[in-house]
Amino acid sequence: MNKAKNVVFSYSFLLPSSILTVVLGIYPIVWAMRYMFFDYKGYGEERFIGLDNFARIWTDHEYWDSVLNTFIYAGGKLALSLPLALLLAVILNRGLRGRGVIRALLFMPTIISTAVMAVVFFAIFNSYNGILNQFLMKYNLIGSPVDWLGVDHAMLSVILVAVWGALGNYMLLFLAGLQNIPQDVYESSSLDGAGRWQQFRYITIPMLGPVMQMIVMLAIINALKGYESIMVMTDGGPIGKTNVMFLYVFKLFFPTASGSAATQVQEMGYGSAVAFVTALIVGAITIVYFYGSRRMSRND
Amino acid sequence: MRYGWRWITWAFLLVVLFLTLFPIVITLLGSLKTNAELTAGATLLPLSWQFGNYKEAWSTAGFGTYSFNSLFVAAMATAGTLIVASMAAYVVNRMSFFGKKIYIGIQAFTMFVSIGAVVLRPQFELMIDLKLHNTLWGVILILISAHASAFFILLSFMSGIPRELDEAARIDGCSPASVYARIVLPLLAPGLGVAGLFAFRGAWNEYLLPFVFTLSKPELQTLTVGLANLKYGVSAAAQTHYMMAGACLSIVPILVVYVFANKSFMQMTAGSLKG
Known part of the structure; x- marks a missing residue:
């Protein structure tokens, strides 16, 4: 009867959401896709330079070092967190006493701010006066302080922090x-005499296939995108x-943001191009993974 | 044999639990130690309980302001997200109109595609145009604009509310807007609770956005930003006890929420797989 009225009403109710999404969600992406063809330092003139930014990339x-670092970081994070999360999920899926409490405790890190915990982990891993070194030296496990955030161990440290933050999440997803x-x-x-390992290998893994495919994909995307805790802990160093x-992209846009001295000028045009290429890399890896893992989603 | 496996299982669980809880426990206990004890003591429990750390962090190190800012941003962003997302979820679930699929597609797109910190720059410029860059409202609006996940959560709760209820109200002469306000919203309360928890956690824990927006405005900084800035300060080594107290101010409220609502948090995370 008053169908037109309903349609008008619907659009008016969608309006706040649509305006916010378009103006603050879509427009910035369009903005970046325009500026990636420009030389623009954030002030002064903007100059159209065609594909020069991409040649510069x-x-x-x-x-490309940062791309390689991302792969090491993501690879380390996935290799540690996913098997551990699956193992925990399998254990907690059994009728274990207190499993509800254990599950809630293991999930706790995902509730807390990444940036806040990165500050705490900085205080823990710090080579000078760090809490970890204090304890290791107190019990004579190490002779002199280990530089956990130094050249040799920094990557390991940020991976461990990432695993700490992600483990509970993936455990819960596997459990579901x-x-x-x-x-x-x-x-x-x-009844047919299958042992636990055989059950795990021939029932759990195949039947978990489709879910596992989604969890791993989620984990890959998250690992490739994450940079907040690294930024706070080591600032890339x-x-x-x-x-x-994505930390490299951040620094092209906000070179003076972190506490360390600015080593480069603001590069909004070039930064947009780098961000676009980075998004493409993430997208490409996701698609390759999705097709490569099709076998997992078949229930056979 | 079976007995041995049980031992190994429990030993493994305890090690993982220890590693998971250690950083949190060390933060809670560390916030009550003196700086000297924190940086050289290698103690678990404080030698003497320094509750004064909180008082000093609150007033001297500015954490009172930071806490207020965090609470303001998180509360406003949560309220805004729930209003905007519930209105959209209501019409998408109940009405038929052209462009519904496009709208859903765009919301899904914004959830999965990320180009990193780039978006912060045009967002900041927009807020300058709107004269909101010197307030926290800019941060709040941007947080509200990322309401796709709240929308999808509420959409799934919407389909659980029987249509007969609002159809009956329509026949009785209720306008669509008052059906939304009087019938749908109250029945949507559980969904609003869950989506609200997620929105609140996200806004409370958000770092990069308020960081970039308040670079030159310390009086507007939130807990996460103020805390990370302590690390960069010249006297960082002398302020580890402030760091721990500040971290607790951020962690403890959300953990208290978690104690009461951990089932909702975990249900929703598990539910995201099926969605």
Whole structure:
């Protein structure tokens, strides 16, 4: 009857959401896609330079180093957190006493601010006066302070912090997947004499396939995108050892933001191009993974 | 044999639990130590409990202001997110109109595509145009604009509310707007609670956005920003006890929320897989 009225009403209710999404979500992306063809330092004139920014990326060693660092960081984070999370989920999926409390405690780190914990981890890993070194030296596990945030160990430290923050999340996601596997499959297999390892290998893993594919994809995207805790803990240092792609992008836009002295000028045009290429890299890896892992989503 | 496995399982769980909780416990206990004890003591429990750390951090190190700013930003962003997202979820679930699929597609797009810190720059310029760059409202508006996940959470809760209820109200002469306000919103309360928890956690923990927006305005900084700035300060080594107290001011409120609502947090995380 008053269909037109309903449509007008619908649009008016969608208006706040749409305006905010378009103006603050979509427009900035369009903005970056325009400026990636410009030479613009954030002030003064903006000059159209075609694809020059992309040619510059090609020879920008600092950027490709940061890409490599991202792969090391993401690889380390995934290799440690995913198997550990799966193991924890399998253990907690059994009728274990106190599993509800254990699950809630393990999930706790995901509730707390990444930046705040990065400050705390800085105080823990700090070579001079750091809490970890104090304890290790007190119990004579090390003779002299280890430079956890130095050239040799900084990457390991930021990976461990990332694993700390992500483990509970992936454990919970695996647990949700495990709970979808019907219990009678396990029961009938143990009647047939299957051991726990065999059950894990031939029931849990295949039946978890589709869920696992999604969890791993989520984990890959998160690991490639994350830079907040690195920024607070090491600021990409020392000598760029922990500089990851999106941190590099951040510094092109806000060179004076962090406490360390600015080593470069603001590069808004070039930064947009780098951000675009970085988003493409993340997208490409996601797509390659998705097609490469199709076998996982088949329930056979 | 079985007994041995149980031992190994529990030992493994305890080690993981220890590693998970150690940084949090050391922060809570560290906030009550003197700076000297923190930086050289290698103690677990404080030698003497320094509750004065909080008083000093609150007034001298500015954490009173930071806490207020954090609370303001998180509360406003949560309220705004819930209003905007629930209005959208209501019409998307209940009405039929052209462009619905496009709207949903755009919301999903903003959730998954990220070009990093680049967006902060045009967002900042927009806020200068709106004369909001010297207030926290700029930060709040940008946080509200990222309401896609709240929208999808509320959308799934919407489909659980029987249509018969609002259809009956419409027949009785209720306008769509008052159906939303009087019938849908009250019934949506559990969904609003869950989406609100997530929005609040996100805003309370947000770092990069308020950091960039308040670079030259310490009086507007939030807890996360003020805390990270302590690390960069010249006297950082002398302020580890402030760092720990400040970290607690950020951690403890959210942990208290978590104690009461951990089921909602975990349900929603697990639910995101199926969605």
